[in-house]
Amino acid sequence: MDFIVKGMSCASCQAHVEKAVSSIDGVSSCTVSLLTNSMKVEGNVSSNVIIEAVSKAGYSAYVQGSKEEIKVDDSKNLKMKLMVSILLLFLLMYISMGHTMFHLPVPSFMNNVLILAILQMLLTICIMILNQKFFINGIKGILNHSMNMDTLVSLGSFSSFIYSLYLVFKMCTLDTMDAMSILHGLYFESASMILVLISVGKLLEERSKGKTTNAIQSLMNLKPKTAIKKINNEEVIVDIDQIQIGDIFICKPGSQIPVDGIVTGGNSAVDESSLTGESLPVDKETGSKVYAATLNQTGYIECQATRVGKDTTLSQIIQMVQDASASKAPIAKVADKVSSVFVPIVIGLALLTLFGWLFAGRSFGFSLERAICVLVISCPCSLGLATPVAIMVGNGMGAKNGILFKNSTALEQT
Secondary structure, X not given: OEEEEEOOOOHXXXXXXXXXXXXXXXXXXXXXXXXXXXXXXXXXXXXHHHHHHHHHOOOEEEEOOOHHHHHOOOOOOHHHHHHHHHHHHHHHHHHHHHHOOOOOOOOHHHOOHHHHHHHHHHHHHHHHHHOHHHHHHHHHHHXXXXXXXXXXXXXXXXXXXXXXXXXXXXXXXXXXXXXXXXXXXXXXXXXXXXXXXXXXXXXXXXXXXXXXXXXXXHHHOOOOOEEXXXXXXXXXXXXXXXXXXXXXXXXXXXXXXXXXXXXXXXXEEXXXXXXXXXXXXXXXXXXXXXXXXXXXXXXXXXXXXXXXXXXXXXXXXXXXXXXXXXXXXXXXXXXXXXHHHHHHHHHXXXXXXXXXXXXXXXXXXXXXXXXXXXXXXXXXXXXXXXXXXXXXXXXXXXHHOOOOOOOHHHHHHO
16 A cells, blocks of 8 residues: 655654554555655555554655545745745844844844844744744654654754743843843844754755656656547547547557557557667557557557556556655665664753753853754754665666666665
């Protein structure tokens, strides 16, 4: 069974979903692809049980091709939210660094230490609301014992915000000079910058995913959408799905052959390069086999459908490429093992950094800044994406050049 999984943001999420589904009685194997957000499950178990297990793990799953899958849209407003976030971040940086450090001009009503601090806080809250998905996924990860990249990002941003909020309250009790010295120690811009930079990375990641799946999409685009069916000696243009085994269909010069079949009348030359790579056209006469998505060049032929839908040669090639892309190479399994324990280790290192600097006699602000750097910079996404991207590109390029890999293990060995 094939599923679409929503809510995964890093390799730790992928490993947690695999673990949750693999633990179900009756599941013999489970493979999750972070690159395509897909999951392939083999075993004697109903789809509802699998979907429920994924839901309990903190994610959502849908049977591939179902109505629920079509309704889900991951990044419809991602670009718009990012643009607004960047605009707000620019204003925040202008106030927090441009004015405070470089004395750039601001409206007269802002020439007050507390007003500057509160404006920074409000702009940060707006950016955090726009990027609330990080916090929602991060909290879900903690509650479901499946900490992920969003956990690191949300902890880093939230820690900066809470510490800065504490400093704002402290500023209210001090005179102007002392409050001004604390103003330089606020970390509101850090809390916002973390979210915006990671959002830029997410957008670039989505674009990369789209590019790597172009090879399979180009194969899918070879499928004809309509066919000329012979009904009561009349030519009727029908949707490709209406062609059944045994139907007679017609191919005119310059048209694509819609499904696999056998020639029952006429003769022609057919360009089969889209399937075989052979540039020379192949002569077809009564009794010859023809294949979907190949191009009829010169003559008029009538054919009887022998394989339709997912049974055609082209569909089987597409399925083989998809299966190979979704399968895991041995090296990818090593990356999964590392990434599954990566986030807890990073959080531990961040805490060690915090208390280490405090023990060394540095201020809490200095120590917190170093701990946040550890949280944010330690991004495990590449562990979960680099290998699947290489596998997807390898399989796609192989398919374009007439080389089919049965699975990713074969690709890695090659």
